[in-house]
Amino acid sequence: xxxxxxxxxxxxxxxxxxxxxxxxxxxxxxxxxxxxxxxxxxxxxxxxxxxxxxxxxxxxxxxxxxxxxxxxxxxxxxxxxxxxxxxxxxxxxxxxxxxxxxxxxxxxxxxxxxxxxxxxxxxxxxxxxxxxxxxxxxxxxxxxxxxxxxxxxxxxxxxxxxxxxxxxxxxxxxxxxxxxxxxxxxxxxxxxxxxxxxxxxxxxxxxxxxxxxxxxxxxxxxxxxxxxxxxxxxxxxxxxxxxxxxxxxxxxxxxxxxxx
Amino acid sequence: xxxxxxxxxxxxxxxxxxxxxxxxxxxxxxxxxxxxxxxxxxxxxxxxxxxxxxxxxxxxxxxxxxxxxxxxxxxxxxxxxxxxxxxxxxxxxxxxxxxxxxxxxxxxxxxxxxxxxxxxxxxxxxxxxxxxxxxxxxxxxxxxxxxxxxxxxxxxxxxxxxxxxxxxxxxxxxxxxxxxxxxxxxxxxxxxxxxxxxxxxxxxxxxxxxxxxxxxxxxxxxxxxxxxxxxxxxxxxxxxxxxxxxxxxxxxxxxxxxxxxxxxxxxxxxxxxxxxxxxxx
Amino acid sequence: xxxxxxxxxxxxxxxxxxxxxxxxxxxxxxxxxxxxxxxxxxxxxxxxxxxxxxxxxxxxxxxxxxxxxxxxxxxxxxxxxxxxxxxxxxxxxxxxxxxxxxxxxxxxxxxxxxxxxxxxxxxxxxxxxxxxxxxxxxxxxxxxxxxxxxxxxxxxxxxxxxxxxxxxxxxxxxxxxxxxxxxxxxxxxxxxxxxxxxxxxxxxxxxxxxxxxxxxxxxxxxxxxxxxxxxxxxxxxxxxxxxxxxxxxxxxxxxxxxxxxxxxxxxxxxxxxxxxxxxxxxxxxxxxxxx
Numbered sequence: 041x042x043x044x045x046x047x048x049x050x051x052x053x054x055x056x057x058x059x060x061x062x063x064x065x066x067x068x069x070x071x072x073x074x075x076x077x078x079x080x081x082x083x084x085x086x087x088x089x090x091x092x093x094x095x096x097x098x099x100x101x102x103x104x105x106x107x108x109x110x111x112x113x114x115x116x117x118x119x120x121x122x123x124x125x126x127x128x129x130x131x132x133x134x135x136x137x138x139x140x141x142x143x144x145x146x147x148x149x150x151x152x153x154x155x156x157x158x159x160x161x162x163x164x165x166x167x168x169x170x171x172x173x174x175x176x177x178x179x180x181x182x183x184x185x186x187x188x189x190x191x192x193x194x195x196x197x198x199x200x201x202x203x204x205x206x207x208x209x210x211x212x213x214x215x216x217x218x219x220x221x222x223x224x225x226x227x228x229x230x231x232x233x234x235x236x237x238x239x240x241x242x243x244x245x246x247x248x249x250x251x252x253x254x255x256x257x258x259x260x261x262x263x264x265x266x267x268x269x270x271x272x273x274x275x276x277x278x279x280x281x282x283x284x285x286x287x288x289x290x291x292x293x294x295x296x297x298x299x300x
Numbered sequence: 301x302x303x304x305x306x307x308x309x310x311x312x313x314x315x316x317x318x319x320x321x322x323x324x325x326x327x328x329x330x331x332x333x334x335x336x337x338x339x340x341x342x343x344x345x346x347x348x349x350x351x352x353x354x355x356x357x358x359x360x361x362x363x364x365x366x367x368x369x370x371x372x373x374x375x376x377x378x379x380x381x382x383x384x385x386x387x388x389x390x391x392x393x394x395x396x397x398x399x400x401x402x403x404x405x406x407x408x409x410x411x412x413x414x415x416x417x418x419x420x421x422x423x424x425x426x427x428x429x430x431x432x433x434x435x436x437x438x439x440x441x442x443x444x445x446x447x448x449x450x451x452x453x454x455x456x457x458x459x460x461x462x463x464x465x466x467x468x469x470x471x472x473x474x475x476x477x478x479x480x481x482x483x484x485x486x487x488x489x490x491x492x493x494x495x496x497x498x499x500x501x502x503x504x505x506x507x508x509x510x511x512x513x514x515x516x517x518x519x520x521x522x523x524x525x526x527x528x529x530x531x532x533x534x535x536x537x538x539x540x541x542x543x544x545x546x547x548x549x550x551x552x553x554x555x556x557x558x559x560x561x562x563x564x565x566x567x568x569x570x571x572x573x574x575x576x577x578x579x580x581x
Numbered sequence: 582x583x584x585x586x587x588x589x590x591x592x593x594x595x596x597x598x599x600x601x602x603x604x605x606x607x608x609x610x611x612x613x614x615x616x617x618x619x620x621x622x623x624x625x626x627x628x629x630x631x632x633x634x635x636x637x638x639x640x641x642x643x644x645x646x647x648x649x650x651x652x653x654x655x656x657x658x659x660x661x662x663x664x665x666x667x668x669x670x671x672x673x674x675x676x677x678x679x680x681x682x683x684x685x686x687x688x689x690x691x692x693x694x695x696x697x698x699x700x701x702x703x704x705x706x707x708x709x710x711x712x713x714x715x716x717x718x719x720x721x722x723x724x725x726x727x728x729x730x731x732x733x734x735x736x737x738x739x740x741x742x743x744x745x746x747x748x749x750x751x752x753x754x755x756x757x758x759x760x761x762x763x764x765x766x767x768x769x770x771x772x773x774x775x776x777x778x779x780x781x782x783x784x785x786x787x788x789x790x791x792x793x794x795x796x797x798x799x800x801x802x803x804x805x806x807x808x809x810x811x812x813x814x815x816x817x818x819x820x821x822x823x824x825x826x827x828x829x830x831x832x833x834x835x836x837x838x839x840x841x842x843x844x845x846x847x848x849x850x851x852x853x854x855x856x857x858x859x860x861x862x863x864x865x866x867x868x869x870x871x872x
Contacts, residue, residue, distance in 0.1 A: 124478075148483060
């Protein structure tokens with residue numbers, strides 16, 4: 041068996057708020073292997089984003105264990121093991137697109153001569169060639185989000201964590217970016233953790249779908265996708281796709297059942 | 301009397317012209333946008349001239365613009381000396397020392413949230429106080445020459461600049477700070493790559509407020525004692541001698557210097573914060 | 582509330598720094614006195630002396646507080662609150678001129694702002710000048726206004742009030758124009774679908790929407806009005822008001838008097854801004870807007 045890239049066991053995270061403790065994560069067990077594309081899906085408050093942030097060491101668990109690349113999340117962060125894509129592109133408006141993509145390279149101290157080569161490479165990966173000298177506010181939302189993905193790809197991290205990266209975009213742009221993301225994943229063989237609240241998006245992209253439910257945030261189902269690695273957009277009309285989507289929906293409903 | 305009627309007529313014509321221009325279909329054009337306020341300014345000066353001459357207002361009360369211009373032209377050397385003394389030596393040096401030190405202090409206290417919570421309200425409080433009142437004390441400490449004026453300017457610009465810079469440094473979004481954390485960026489890296497650039501709009505806001513304060517501080521401090529030159533000195537002595545044309549000439553210099561100073565800072569701001577939504581029309 | 586401890590820390594630090602600074606500032610005089618009297622001061626004696634001189638270069642905080650008390654509370658207790666030597670009298674002279682000017686300036690400012698918002702020609706002609714006026718040191722014409730008005734027989738409160746009026750005028754104009762224009766396209770469009778009149782648009786939408794801007798401008802303009810009055814008190818031969826106390830203090834080297842006048846002015850400014858802040862809170866809360 042392959043060694044897991046991300047391994048969580050009995051993970052708990054409780055926020056203390058004025059209205060008492062909130063159990064953002066409770067007893068979460070999960071293993072993610074190298075090269076997998078894992079989606080986290082569930083209603084808001086189910087802890088999907090929190091889990092991703094724990095992996096990224098942006099939050100710290102209050103119980104259980106988690107390792108990333110065999111290290112603690114904080115060690116993994118310090119060894120720059122992952123790239124993180126936020127819901128909003130969050131590009132620095134005072135830097136050009138190329139300048140934004142170069143930002144992690146500067147911070148992580150990559151040798152200067154390498155910068156331009158890497159920036160060119162990832163801009164090609166996300167189809168932004170020729171836009172390097174533009175400023176973020178001169179581009180559309182979809183292009184900005186592609187630039188932010190390029191920014192996360194520019195350095196050598198083999199994990200890519202994406203927190204609803206396409207949530208703010210319209211459906212047509214989103215379809216297009218989903219296709220591109222799959223192609224990119226195939227080329228780079230990264231391990232991807234992807235938070236979404238769209239069932240078709242989760243099913244279309246993932247090799248593994250983690251269904252979560254809120255109060256307390258926990259995993260209710262883990263679905264291994266049976267879809268082939270090669271996925272044209274039309275695959276979304278096949279019975280196999282619809283079957284998986286159905287199971288995800290059932291999982292979501294089950295999580296909600298004793299809540300209302 | 302004819303002059304009075306003439307100037308009232310002039311005012312009416314100018315008003316109708318402006319009204320027509322402002323409601324015409326070219327009212328969004330750059331040309332009209334400059335013309336309308338310019339016509340208004342010229343009208344004020346014209347009516348002032350006409351009324352003062354027509355009503356024989358004594359020049360110890362209000363000199364006509366033509367007399368002020370004549371005085372301005374004939375005493376450029378004195379005006380220049382005063383300008384150098386008050387603006388270049390007093391206001392500018394105090395401005396750079398005051399805003400510069402406030403900027404550095406802001407970066408220092410930015411490291412401590414505790415100090416921030418304490419200094420921000422205190423700074424806001426002090427920024428609303430009549431700091432000009434420290435002028436007599438500072439004149440006593442630093443003597444009559446420009447050093448005391450610079451000191452007053454430092455006292456006046458320090459806190460507004462401090463408050464703006466601290467707020468600016470705190471103005472980054474949580475997401476942007478998280479991004480820096482995922483890169484495991486160090487303190488200085490996140491300061492130089494993220495927080496300082498993000499703070500620039502607020503920093504320039506402070507710098508712009510400080511331009512006006514600097515000139516006010518330098519001029520008012522001279523009312524409490526100065527060598528026999530300087531804009532504030534000239535204003536207070538010429539007022540005593542009822543040489544109002546000279547007073548108005550000094551005020552013209554102060555106005556020109558003030559708006560040029562502000563304009564210069566605003567131009568640098570435009571170059572530095574070109575990316576900010578407020579700079580994009 | 583969680584800001585109380587940090588604020589107290591900062592204020593304590595400032596007071597301590599002040600005491601510390603008073604030592605080197607006043608040490609020279611203390612040593613000279615000691616040398617004249619042929620005594621050598623121990624360190625404690627030196628420090629004690631620097632904090633208790635009659636005319637120190639930098640009076641210690643407790644000296645300023647004592648002088649403030651002596652010229653306000655103590656005189657009030659003796660029933661001489663409004664005597665010529667009481668700081669209350671001088672503060673009142675300054676305050677009355679400030680308030681009069683503030684009311685005039687604010688009223689005029691609001692009226693001009695309404696004119697600018699409703700009249701395109703006024704907007705295009707006046708607004709650039711109103712904005713430009715904020716970049717120039719208009720305070721410089723204060724002495725001239727005092728002297729000119731004096732020469733035509735107007736003295737007392739009016740000249741000072743005029744200065745504070747025009748200093749408080751421009752911030753209100755600029756703030757109110759921004760405020761009256763604060764309602765968004767949607768909100769204005771909604772009222773046009775009701776075919777609302779200009780007057781009801783003003784009372785029901787523009788004016789309420791401008792309130793936060795109005796109060797922000799008021800705080801700036803009351804502080805400016807106070808500075809205007811104080812500066813206006815300088816050239817008249819320094820008889821009445823806090824500005825006069827500062828000037829006469831600086832003539833006679835009465836540093837403690839200057840500092841206490843300065844503090845009185847600071848307390849006055851803080852109180853005025855605080856009162857406006859309270860009114861702002863109350864008004865905005867009643868209107869359902871949290872400040």
